[in-house]
Amino acid sequence: MTIRHPRRLPLLALGMVALLTGLWAGIARLGWDVPLPRSGFSSLHGPLMVSGFLGTLISLERAVALGQPWAYAAPLLTGLGAVVLIANGPLVVAQLLLLGGSAGLVTIFAAIIRRHPALYTFTMGGGAIIWALGNLLWFLGWPVFLVVFWWAAFLVVTIAGERLELARLQQVTAGAQTAFLLCFGTLLAGLLLLGWWFDGAVRLFGAGLIALALWLGFNDIARRTVHQSGLTRFIAVCLLSGYVWLGVSGLAAMLYGGVPVGPQYDAMLHAFFLGFVFAMIFAHAPIIFPAVLGARMMYRPLFYVHVLLLQTTLVVRLVGDVAGWGVGRQVGGLLNAVTLVLFLANTVTALRSVPDRPGATSRAAS
Ligand code: HEM
Numbered sequence: 001m002t003i004r005h006p007r008r009l010p011l012l013a014l015g016m017v018a019l020l021t022g023l024w025a026g027i028a029r030l031g032w033d034v035p036l037p038r039s040g041f042s043s044l045h046g047p048l049m050v051s052g053f054l055g056t057l058i059s060l061e062r063a064v065a066l067g068q069p070w071a072y073a074a075p076l077l078t079g080l081g082a083v084v085l086i087a088n089g090p091l092v093v094a095q096l097l098l099l100g101g102s103a104g105l106v107t108i109f110a111a112i113i114r115r116h117p118a119l120y121t122f123t124m125g126g127g128a129i130i131w132a133l134g135n136l137l138w139f140l141g142w143p144v145f146l147v148v149f150w151w152a153a154f155l156v157v158t159i160a161g162e163r164l165e166l167a168r169l170q171q172v173t174a175g176a177q178t179a180f181l182l183c184f185g186t187l188l189a190g191l192l193l194l195g196w197w198f199d200g201a202v203r204l205f206g207a208g209l210i211a212l213a214l215w216l217g218f219n220d221i222a223r224r225t226v227h228q229s230g231l232t233r234f235i236a237v238c239l240l241s242g243y244v245w246l247g248v249s250g251l252a253a254m255l256y257g258g259v260p261v262g263p264q265y266d267a268m269l270h271a272f273f274l275g276f277v278f279a280m281i282f283a284h285a286p287i288i289f290p291a292v293l294g295a296r297m298m299y300r301p302l303f304y305v306h307v308l309l310l311q312t313t314l315v316v317r318l319v320g321d322v323a324g325w326g327v328g329r330q331v332g333g334l335l336n337a338v339t340l341v342l343f344l345a346n347t348v349t350a351l352r353s354v355p356d357r358p359g360a361t362s363r364a365a366s
Contacts, residue, residue: 004294011060011072012292014079016344018052021086023337030333031326037088044085046144049273050151051098051135052082057288058158059105062124064292066108074104095139102132119177124161126184130154130191145260146194149205152272153187156212156246159280160184163220163239166284172219180219183211198258206253209272213247231286231299238283238307245275245314263321263329274336275314278343282307285347297350306343313339 025045028034036042055078063071078101084094109125134150160180172180190205217223217240226236249271256264282303290297317332319325 005064005292008060008064008072008292008294011056011075011079014082015053015056015060015075017086018048018056018079018082019340019344021082022048022053023340027334027337030330032330032334043144046148046151047094047098047138048082048085050148050155051078051102051131052085054155054277055098055101055105055131056082059101059108060292061288062105062108062112066111068111071104071108071111074101074108077101077104092139095135099132099135099139102128102135106132119180120161120164123164123184124158127154127157127161130157142195143260145265146198148269149194149202150191152269153191153205155277156187156209156272157184159277160212160216162280162284163216166287176215176219179211179215183208183215186211200257202256202258203254206250206255206268209250209253210247211250213243213250216246217243234299234301234303234307235283235286237304238279241307241311242276242279242283245271245279248318249276263324266329266333267318267321270314270333270336271318274310278310278340279307282310282343285343286350289347289351293351295351297347300346300350303346303350306339306346309339309342310336 022045024034025036025042025048028036029042029045056075059074059078060072063074077097081094081097081101084090084097105128106125109121109128113121113125130150131154134147134154137150138144138147186208187205188208190201190203190208193201193204220239220243222236222239225232226240227233228236249268252264252268252271256268259265259268286297286299286303289295313332313335315332316328317336320328320330320332
């Protein structure tokens with residue numbers, strides 16, 4: 001395999017370490033008897049998955065897009081923050097590194113917005129600010145069960161911005177733009193109320209997620225491209241499934257309201273993080289990994305295996321959560337983790353086996 005930008009590999013590797021360690025901690029948190037380096041390690045699951053893995057990946061992708069050497073400080077800081085968490089360094093140091101990395105992403109977007117002031121760049125910049133504010137609240141002592149909604153908002157807003165960019169949704173009508181801003185406003189209102197009225201704020205946030213799911217489902221060109229073939233269809237299938245899970249997580253948040261722990265919390269969080277966020281990662285991986293690494297990648301129908309597995313194992317887990325079926329929750333959750341490892345294997349294999357000829361992926365497919 002030829003990688004044109006091998007110097008980006010260590011940053012990607014830091015994100016991958018956070019992902020794999022975060023998955024391990026998540027499995028332990030589900031109650032599986034896996035060896036852990038120390039007690040309390042499973043509480044690192046959320047921060048490692050969101051800020052350590054996704055934060056590093058998104059910052060790296062944006063640093064590549066900006067093309068300025070200083071921008072790589074953002075994924076470096078978040079990656080180091082994850083390492084400090086894993087190595088049991090002082091929590092405050094890890095929190096400061098993650099906060100610094102997210103502030104770095106805000107700076108990257110400030111530079112991107114100066115070049116391309118458009119709805120999609122403002123949206124993604126807003127997502128970065130929300131992430132940095134969430135990390136600040138965590139640093140100031142807010143519990144993860146509150147901060148997690150700031151982290152989720154960072155991801156959903158960033159992804160909406162990416163869809164605006166990749167799928168050229170910026171050609172949406174003025175009415176649709178206003179509707180988008182209303183969805184965004186509802187999410188924001190939920191976030192701002194969290195510290196005062198946990199239960200109502202989570203329900204409002206859920207309403208914002210449902211509205212955004214409907215907006216994305218209606219406006220995304222995936223509804224049309226799903227009738228095409230190959231990679232274009234694969235991406236559309238992932239996107240549409242993700243929007244359904246986004247709606248499910250919003251519905252769960254509206255139904256259950258503020259719960260800080262347990263199966264209902266698990267259901268609303270993982271419909272979002274696995275069903276929605278990972279569907280988006282599955283969709284964009286054939287575009288983003290080659291862009292970041294400067295390698296080429298072939299689309300293979302085999303990619304549907306990890307997509308289908310995610311759907312089925314997540315349904316099992318959520319049925320387990322909702323119906324009080326502990327085995328379903330535990331087995332479903334374990335298989336969720338196996339699915340993500342399979343996805344990594346499918347992606348790496350496709351990267352390795354790429355001849356430099358037509359058929360390799362491109363952003364146009366999205
Ligand atoms: C794939 C396998 C996964 C497993 C086995 C797993 C397991 C868990 C468990 C058991 C909880 C605690 C729920 C409760 O209170 O009962 C949890 C919380 C959480 N998970 Fe996951 N999870 C997985 C994937 C993910 C992913 C992909 C993300 C994000 C991208 C994520 C982010 C979170 C967050 C932010 C929390 C809240 C943490 C906290 O309150 O401390 N999880 N997870």
